[in-house]
Amino acid sequence: MSGTHGALRLIELTSAHLCRDLGGLVGLLDGGRAVTVGGAMPGDPAAAVPIQPDRDTAAPAAAKALTTRLELRRAAWGPQAGPDGEPLSLAQLKRLVGGLPGRVGVGLSALHPDTVFPADSGRIVLNLLLLAADSLPFGGAIMLAGSADDLFIRIAGTSAAWPTGIAVCLADEAEARSALTEQRSLQMALTALLAHAARIRLSLVMSPTANDGPAILRLGG
Known part of the structure; x- marks a missing residue:
């Protein structure tokens, strides 16, 4: 480590x-x-x-x-x-998503109003939002659902796609460190390394409703 x-x-x-x-x-x-x-x-x-x-x-x-x-x-x-860092409340998250590109919308209505992410998880959530925005080259939507300890992040939009190699980086810490050397995969690698360092599970799950849409990223669970 x-x-x-x-x-x-x-x-x-x-x-x-x-x-x-x-x-x-x-x-x-x-x-x-x-x-x-x-x-x-x-x-x-x-x-x-x-x-x-x-x-x-x-x-x-x-x-x-x-x-x-x-x-x-x-x-x-x-x-x-x-x-130990500071927790991230839903109110703080709503304010910070204003720093994403204007072409990207973020849906947070599925989260409970009292949702508070622990410091490590909250930081990963912010990096997931940046990664999701990068994965929407022509704009689109980022939807969050679930809870602070079992969160689901879905993206939708024209040409929406998670970066190539993300599954490997999420599963292999050494691969994530190696990906830091490439500019196009920097946000993906950083997000994966934060999850590895915090011992928080970050994985891909198939969407039950979208036939050809990107997989859903799951934090925790």
């Missing part, structure tokens, strides 16, 4: 640095106001604090959109807050 944890830590630190730098650029778009993403203090990429938007003045639409995208990616890729 040391190789996996080392790779994940490198991704976390790199993501924290990038989010902090990009947050500064977003601040310039937002009329020069500072936007804090991924670090409470300069030089401390491991610190993770939420973005604090300026409530007194509405930010330009572009800055708002970029801020939401950065917040989603910081939560999915950056260092977790505290030694």
Whole structure:
């Protein structure tokens, strides 16, 4: 597991640095106001604090959109807050999905309003959403159903398809680490490695209703 944890830590630190730098650029778009993403203090990429938007003045639409995208990616890729991370509530999930491409819709109505994902599972859910969005090249829908400990993720849309090799990465940790070296499979590999590191089962199941649709990803169970 040391190789996996080392790779994940490198991704976390790199993501924290990038989010902090990009947050500064977003601040310039937002009329020069500072936007804090991924670090409470300069030089401390491991610190993770939420973005604090300026409530007194509405930010330009572009800055708002970029801020939401950065917040989603910081939560999915950056260092977790505290030694055990923080749980992810359904309300937080609804807010973070705003960072996905506009051409992708997310259905969360099948989840119970009181759903709360433990820190490790919540982080994987966010990465699954990013992976699902990447798997919808012409847009479409992502549907979540089930519970915090047995979640089902389905995608639908023109040319919707999970990345080639995903089944192997989910079953074999070494294959997932190897896939990190290829840009086209980076999100798939990262999602699989997070599940392997947390000892949380991530698998593919066939859809009982879609004849030719993509398989359903199952988290937990």
